[in-house]
Amino acid sequence: MSDVHSQTLPFAELVQLLQQIFQRHGASAQVAQVLASNCATAQRDGAHSHGVFRVPGYVSSMASGWVDGQAVPVVEDVASGFVRVDASNGFAQPALAVARPLLVSKAREAGIAVLAIRNSHHFAALWPDVEPFAREGLLALSLVNSMTCVVPHGGRKPLFGTNPIAFAAPCEGHDPIVFDMATSALAHGDVQIAARQGQPVPPGTGVDREGQPTTDPKAILDGGALLPFGGHKGSALSMMVELLAAALTGGHFSFGFDWSKHPGAQTPWTGQLIIVIDPSKAAGNDFAARSRELVERMEHAGVTRRAGERRYRERARAEVDGVKVGTEELDRLRGMAV
Amino acid sequence: MSDVHSQTLPFAELVQLLQQIFQRHGASAQVAQVLASNCATAQRDGAHSHGVFRVPGYVSSMASGWVDGQAVPVVEDVASGFVRVDASNGFAQPALAVARPLLVSKAREAGIAVLAIRNSHHFAALWPDVEPFAREGLLALSLVNSMTCVVPHGGRKPLFGTNPIAFAAPCEGHDPIVFDMATSALAHGDVQIAARQGQPVPPGTGVDREGQPTTDPKAILDGGALLPFGGHKGSALSMMVELLAAALTGGHFSFGFDWSKHPGAQTPWTGQLIIVIDPSKAAGNDFAARSRELVERMEHAGVTRRAGERRYRERARAEVDGVKVGTEELDRLRGMAV
Numbered sequence: 098m099s100d101v102h103s104q105t106l107p108f109a110e111l112v113q114l115l116q117q118i119f120q121r122h123g124a125s126a127q128v129a130q131v132l133a134s135n136c137a138t139a140q141r142d143g144a145h146s147h148g149v150f151r152v153p154g155y156v157s158s159m160a161s162g163w164v165d166g167q168a169v170p171v172v173e174d175v176a177s178g179f180v181r182v183d184a185s186n187g188f189a190q191p192a193l194a195v196a197r198p199l200l201v202s203k204a205r206e207a208g209i210a211v212l213a214i215r216n217s218h219h220f221a222a223l224w225p226d227v228e229p230f231a232r233e234g235l236l237a238l239s240l241v242n243s244m245t246c247v248v249p250h251g252g253r254k255p256l257f258g259t260n261p262i263a264f265a266a267p268c269e270g271h272d273p274i275v276f277d278m279a280t281s282a283l284a285h286g287d288v289q290i291a292a293r294q295g296q297p298v299p300p301g302t303g304v305d306r307e308g309q310p311t312t313d314p315k316a317i318l319d320g321g322a323l324l325p326f327g328g329h330k331g332s333a334l335s336m337m338v339e340l341l342a343a344a345l346t347g348g349h350f351s352f353g354f355d356w357s358k359h360p361g362a363q364t365p366w367t368g369q370l371i372i373v374i375d376p377s378k379a380a381g382n383d384f385a386a387r388s389r390e391l392v393e394r395m396e397h398a399g400v401t402r403r404a405g406e407r408r409y410r411e412r413a414r415a416e417v418d419g420v421k422v423g424t425e426e427l428d429r430l431r432g433m434a435v
Numbered sequence: 436m437s438d439v440h441s442q443t444l445p446f447a448e449l450v451q452l453l454q455q456i457f458q459r460h461g462a463s464a465q466v467a468q469v470l471a472s473n474c475a476t477a478q479r480d481g482a483h484s485h486g487v488f489r490v491p492g493y494v495s496s497m498a499s500g501w502v503d504g505q506a507v508p509v510v511e512d513v514a515s516g517f518v519r520v521d522a523s524n525g526f527a528q529p530a531l532a533v534a535r536p537l538l539v540s541k542a543r544e545a546g547i548a549v550l551a552i553r554n555s556h557h558f559a560a561l562w563p564d565v566e567p568f569a570r571e572g573l574l575a576l577s578l579v580n581s582m583t584c585v586v587p588h589g590g591r592k593p594l595f596g597t598n599p600i601a602f603a604a605p606c607e608g609h610d611p612i613v614f615d616m617a618t619s620a621l622a623h624g625d626v627q628i629a630a631r632q633g634q635p636v637p638p639g640t641g642v643d644r645e646g647q648p649t650t651d652p653k654a655i656l657d658g659g660a661l662l663p664f665g666g667h668k669g670s671a672l673s674m675m676v677e678l679l680a681a682a683l684t685g686g687h688f689s690f691g692f693d694w695s696k697h698p699g700a701q702t703p704w705t706g707q708l709i710i711v712i713d714p715s716k717a718a719g720n721d722f723a724a725r726s727r728e729l730v731e732r733m734e735h736a737g738v739t740r741r742a743g744e745r746r747y748r749e750r751a752r753a754e755v756d757g758v759k760v761g762t763e764e765l766d767r768l769r770g771m772a773v
Contacts, residue, residue: 178548181718206514207547207548208516209710213717215718249733254735266678328665330665333616333742336614336729337602337614340574340604340725341574344722345574345717346717346718347717350729352732372547378514378517378519379683380521380684380685384683391678395590395594395674398586
């Protein structure tokens, strides 16, 4: 699957390369391992806006002193269904990794549990956080707020972040059902990629610095803003993400931090909420069979692609052929590792 | 505020009238009280698609033998964060009313708790279910699936219900922040009202029986179907509602029941999920102050209407002037009460 513009390498090799880069640029071994695995997973699954494309942003954010790559998360066991983590100005994923066993054991015991991560930086896709719960037979819902770049419906100025919502559920005989959606009309990473490729974005995606509708990704990034998806409904969901991922966790709102004194900083300093439910507590205890029934009925109704299917297909391909990375990009990465 | 087409009456009088109607048509005193209060609340708050407009549908559904107006809900205390209710083929609201004290006490103790209602009929707005939690300082998220009338994104045939999501959160010094959104482009009740008034619905709302886009509400109701809001994202949320409100509760999917042998049946026989979170467990314990901050920042960004504000305004007006009901409608209601 390599061509003149790209190469393939085994997943483990990509993880190792990325881990070297993150450690070389200020992350502890543990943090580097979590970020490398996360980033390589996105690249492997074809989620390129959250793949190796993100590495320079991670590195410059650490270099700027904005985020602490050595941070040690502090887990607080608050109640039988409530876990808090102070990510100590580090990345959200290592905080999740540390708190995860307690969260899972509480969810299995109480039927539902919530993890509230604060003082954290989330710069990745959200589906890698929720999919593993579904592989253990649990349901997971996660919300993260980001940085001001979305105009609330009916407003004139940006306030919300792209504020994604991700959901994962087991499905009998199949990979889990997983979705991960920005509550903005387009994810920020996709706007950046469109800008880099000189491609327009769909109408309704955003506005320029004068607040006028535009399909130019550069105008959206350069003083403009995104719009919520689906008008007032997407905007209400984005507001809910601010309330749950920031107000409820104790993290910053998307407008609540100032990185202007940290040139190179790109990672939003906010919070993340994860709700995990154990469906074995449900009446009938046949959740996975019923979710399979739903998926099959969706196919009968003409839906040709399951939630998460494209990623699973890319993943299967990468297991055979290796993970595809652009040749120039791979050269740059190798240069960053030494 | 009465005119030739409408009259006003005190809220308590409307509740009493509706309670008489529901009892006269097969509901137990307890069920009638809950439904009457719910329905009068919607009418009072200007949510007319779920106000007295719904009464004939409640009555014909009970008369058809489809829903049991005398049902006694059975509460199951499953785990420290998980409560189940078998609504016994009755309405969802009385089931919530019976399970509510246990749900609230679990949420306060565990930090989060879930109520899974199955074997239930929900024919009302969803915001009256969540708003009271926020008035007690709690956060609430609820999902209900309904009956097949929405074509999944990318599909050809209807499968999902209008599947609303409602959310409520306390806000210091203000009424709670509350939203209630169908995951369809328009709520079913609003399509019915448009059809009755001979008004077109917005483009993108639905398709006719041939699957062609239409703005004719009658064509949508007569063999056509609704579309999800916001394309594939709204569709994914609607799928999540099927999974959480039906598969997780043990209730029917929106396509999982057949009311064809019950002419007059209008109430979907499905399930409902309610997640309640106690923000006093959050870091900083200042949720309501932070939600106030968010709302104020939204106003500074130019948002002129708070979530739920229109209802609160109508409510305040009704407290002074009484609840407005169409004159013909009120005559019909009075006729149904005897």
